[in-house]
Amino acid sequence: MQKVVTAGQAIVDGLVRNGVRHIFGIPGVHTYSLIDALAERQGELAYLGTRHEQGAAYMAYGYACSSGRVGAYTCVPGPGVLNTSAALCTAYAANAPVLCLTSEVFSHEIGRGHGILHELPDQLAILRGLTKWSARISHPSEAPRLVARAFEELTSGRRRPVALECPWDTLGQKAQVELDVSARPMAPPLPDPEAIERAAKLIASAAAPLIMVGSGALGADAEVLELARLLQAPVTAHRSGRGIVSEDSPFGLDLAAAYALWAKTDVLLAIGTRMELQFIRWKQVPSELRIVRIDIDPTEMPRRPTEVGVVTDARLGVRALLEALAPRLRKRASREAEFQDLKARARREFxxxxxxxxxxxxxxxxxxxxxxxxxxxxxxxxxxxxxxxxxxxxxxxxxxxxxxxxxxxxxxxxxxxxxxxxxxxxxxxxxxxxxxxxxxxxxxxxxxxxxxxxxxxxxxxxxxxxxxxxxxxxxxxxxxxxxxxxxxxxxxxxxxxxxxxxxxxxxxxxxxxxxxxxxxxxxxxxxxxxxxxxxxxxxx
Structure with missing residues (x-):
């Protein structure tokens, strides 16, 4: 569908098409055309004004973390963007799909150093250093495709924040725009069968396996619990992975209870986690430990010593592992009472x-x-x-x-x-x-x-x-x-x-x-x- 619209209207249309229903922010002169476009679509997209840009960005972060949906916010450029930088780097650290929408100085003034209101030497470079992906919308006709690209990045692979900036004058500029542009998220890579076989062989031979989950395992809770029951293995987490296996289940151990098993762990199955708990908090790694990792981010694999790395979505990876383990394993003796005792003992200690x-x-x-x-x-x-x-x-x-x-x-x-x-x-x-x-x-x-x-x-x-x-x-x-x-x-x-x-x-x-x-x-x-x-x- 082609229509004469401003860049601001095209951006807001893209938000609505991609399911955004709330956006946090503070209006400012650089973003007036975006704010006006949001006002035109109030019945479809609720705008919540905050008292500080940092608050808007953290609210978008909380929205994303708790729901798994994209959390969006808008702010003015320069100091407005910088005020949100702590929240952006938090979203990056915690794998949260947060969208920053901001402006820039006039398009013909970018990079010229004339000291235009809220000018930074290179705002886009700053945003690229804080996000998974960032881009500039230089003409209204680019807005639908770049908004779609932003949502592709937000919903594909490792979830992390992205940013779009659109210059002050461009936000209000009108042009004939094709609005019907759909985001096409990339499907997760399928588990490599050979890697799954090697992982299954290693895990099946383990005497004392431990499962560690992070935010990358969200959405695979049923599969992780099934794996824990099959292996009679405990599951622990540090922060974002908590609750993937309920801690009132025998298999869900808090970090204090899990530490009691760490010294004797021979195989660590790390699912969607950087293993901060094991390598930074617990520090002493068992000398015979072998690690199997399932992670959608291939750059994670070389960061820690890994025996077998499977690059895939957590749900797909654990499901493939379950299928490979089933013919290898007899029914194991229950360790549920042991795990409950460990949890009770840890509670007495702390x-x-x-x-x-x-x-x-x-x-x-x-x-x-x-x-x-x-x-x-x-x-x-x-x-x-x-x-x-x-x-x-x-x-x-x-x-x-x-x-x-x-x-x-x-x-x-x-x-x-x-x-x-x-x-x-x-x-x-x-x-x-x-x-x-x-x-x-x-x-x-x-x-x-x-x-x-x-x-x-x-x-x-x-x-x-x-x-x-x-x-x-x-x-x-x-x-x-x-x-x-x-x-x-x-x-x-x-x-x-x-x-x-x-x-x-x-x-x-x-x-x-x-x-x-x-x-x-x-x-x-x-x-x-x-x-x-x-x-x-x-x-x-």
């Missing part, structure tokens, strides 16, 4: 990580099985990596290897927009929460019912501990003077609660989730009062 664990227990008791838990770079967030059971895929939302302070609350709003009927809770430290406190206004304006729990220990907890233990107690920059968080929430129009004990937190959270409206629960604490969770994350 029970000392208080008061964080008691508060996490209170949250778990209230949050539905399919509710979302958004962690944060905080003492409670770190403890949650082993101390908060996860039951369903995508319900534990983290920031990948970036581990960037302050992402949590803003991300949780995107999670709730993508999943309006499900409970969403974010756990925040006082320092991290203040990175995105202004988005309380966004939550109230759009009635986004995410519940923020703010653990207020008046400090950057890790910094305080490290300065005390490693730097002779010389303290600098660790102390925080905070507002009254309850009054702060109420001033925005959100509900505010204070909970000093796990029991009070449980009651407050029950009320907040029942209201399904923006809420904040402050949990006061003392600086340095938390037991360190790190001995259960960094081992060896």
């Amino acid at each position: 029970e000392v990580v208080q008061p964080q664990l008691a508060f996490l227990d209170a949250i778990r008791a209230v949050l539905p099985r399919d509710g979302f838990f958004v962690e944060e770079i905080s003492q409670v967030g770190f403890t949650a990596r082993f101390g908060f059971p996860v039951y369903e895929p995508r319900t534990y939302v983290a920031s990948g290897y970036q581990d960037n302070l302050g992402f949590g609350y803003m991300t949780s709003l995107g999670v709730k927009v993508a999943n309006p009927t499900r409970a969403v809770v974010s756990v925040n430290g006082d320092g991290g929460f203040m990175f995105g406190v202004q988005e309380l206004a966004t939550a109230v304006q759009h009635r986004i019912g995410s519940v923020a729990i703010v653990f207020n220990n008046q400090s950057f907890g890790n910094v305080l501990r490290d300065q005390k233990t490693t730097f002779g107690g010389r303290l600098l920059g660790e102390a925080l003077r905070n507002p009254d968080f309850v009054k702060l929430a109420e001033s925005f129009g959100a509900a505010g609660y204070r909970a000093a004990t796990p029991g009070q937190l449980r009651s407050a959270l029950e009320r907040a989730l029942a209201d399904d409206a923006p809420a904040l629960i402050e949990v006061p604490g003392e600086p340095g009062a938390e037991v360190s969770p790190w001995p259960f994350i960094h081992r060896g």
Whole structure:
């Protein structure tokens, strides 16, 4: 279908054609023509204005992580783009399909250095350094094909963010445009039969196999559980892979329980994971360990020593492996009781990580099985990596290897927009929460019912501990003077609660989730009062 439209209208048409139903952002003079095009399609695509570009990008990230769908945001060029860079690199680290739509200076001024409003020396180069793929739309006629290409990149291979920029003048320029251009995602490569045979032979001979899953295994939960039962092998995850096998299943082990088996593991089956847990957190690798990897990204295979690498989609790879293993294996003796005992023993060992664990227990008791838990770079967030059971895929939302302070609350709003009927809770430290406190206004304006729990220990907890233990107690920059968080929430129009004990937190959270409206629960604490969770994350 050909039509005379602006580049902005062509871009928005492409978003609608590719199933985008929400977009986050802040209007600005460079993007007025895009914003106007969005206004024309309000019945098909909801625009949620935020209070900071960083908030818009993190909301798109939360939307993508929790749903598997594309999370989209728009911002002005230059400082607007740079304000979103932390969220973009988080999406890159956590394999999230996030689309950045931005503008540029006037097309004839790009690269000339005249100091045009929001000009950067080479914005497209910056975006290409933060994303899987980025491009510039230089004429309205290019918009449908480049938008389609963006969605091909977002939905093919390893999911990572992409960006499109369109110059200020070009966004409003009109031309005859062919709008009916479809994205054609690439089918995943089929598993190599020879590699599958070698992998099956190796796994069948293993005495103590361990399955490690990452975000690349999302969508293969049924197949992974079937494989775990066939092998009587435990399944563990670090962050994004949690819940692929439920941790109330005998086979789903948190990282603390799984570590007890690590020293005797002879074959590690790594599915859609960088193996950060084994190579960076646990550090000491068993001398006889052999690794089988299933990953859609071929560049992952040489990064760690791999006996057999299968480049394919996780579901296809595990299904092929199941078929190859079936004739090789007799029914194995159940290890379910052993795994349950390991989990109970690990819980007794990390029970000392208080008061964080008691508060996490209170949250778990209230949050539905399919509710979302958004962690944060905080003492409670770190403890949650082993101390908060996860039951369903995508319900534990983290920031990948970036581990960037302050992402949590803003991300949780995107999670709730993508999943309006499900409970969403974010756990925040006082320092991290203040990175995105202004988005309380966004939550109230759009009635986004995410519940923020703010653990207020008046400090950057890790910094305080490290300065005390490693730097002779010389303290600098660790102390925080905070507002009254309850009054702060109420001033925005959100509900505010204070909970000093796990029991009070449980009651407050029950009320907040029942209201399904923006809420904040402050949990006061003392600086340095938390037991360190790190001995259960960094081992060896």
